[in-house]
Amino acid sequence: MSPPPYLFIVIFLGVALVFPIFPLILAWMWRRFFQPPKPGAEKNATYECGVESLGEAQIQFRSQYYLYAIIFLIFDVEAVFLVPFAVAFTGLPIGAFVAILVFLLLLLEGLVWAWSKGCLDWAR
């Protein structure tokens, strides 16, 4: 006589309900009978590493910051790719050479564009 196949799911469901609810009830009873709640302005304030939080958390960033992303790509990411390219230069097939050249050309275009926008001027 085997038990009904869905009995286990019912048991799991029961355990899944009791397991979290029992400690919550216990904690509620503990608060009710022993430990008085002590809320306060400081205690309920937003945690910001001990500093008083200023303003809203949901703010918008200016889209002008994409220039930094482009310049970061040109001067940082490109260098990361250039070093292994230079090291493996003599053993490269022509296809890989052309691929990296296309990559360089794309970034060079970005550099020319950023330069013409005046992003590289010191006075900005």
Place this chain on the structure above:
Amino acid sequence: MSDIDEELRSELQRQGIWVTSMQELYNWGRKNSIWPLQFGLACCAIEMIATAASRYDIARFGGEIFRPSPRQADLMIVAGTVTKKMAPQIVRLYNQMPDPKYVISMGACAISGGPFKQGYNVLKGIDRYIPVDVYIPGCPPRPEALLHAFMELQRKIDEQKLTGAGKAAHLDRTHPSEFPVPAFGAHDLEPAANADVFRPMKIERT
């Protein structure tokens, strides 16, 4: 919470029956899972890190879970020199910790300002603003000293009462959970000390 006769308890223990009270069970659980707040101020923090690392291993005492948020922490280890710039932040962090909460004042600087006591920007002891449970002298105290302070705190927690006149502070409705955060004044922090908390030692000369 009724008191158990000690002889009866030991007799039962010999027979393999372990009798306890709610207070003992509660304190036993608390003292073996003290989670410190993860922050360090100066060189004492290096010793605190060493205490948490494998050689000294504060995990043996249940205190290895350094929490990056005060909401989950039980213990504040003030490890290092407290500058007047930092003092309001520390008091605010202490206020944001949920009860029950404890403070270990680690090292000479956190106790009294230590070697920098004469400095214009050094707080002369964190106990001016928040109640300190255990003080550790030393400059900096070795990890063993911090472990000793931790054990002292465990002993202190173990003796706290659930009910009655002398019950633990976090169970006492009248005991405050927050303390005023000092503000930057023209020359110094204002107030210079919280009179409700600060109990300076009185030297009696005869």
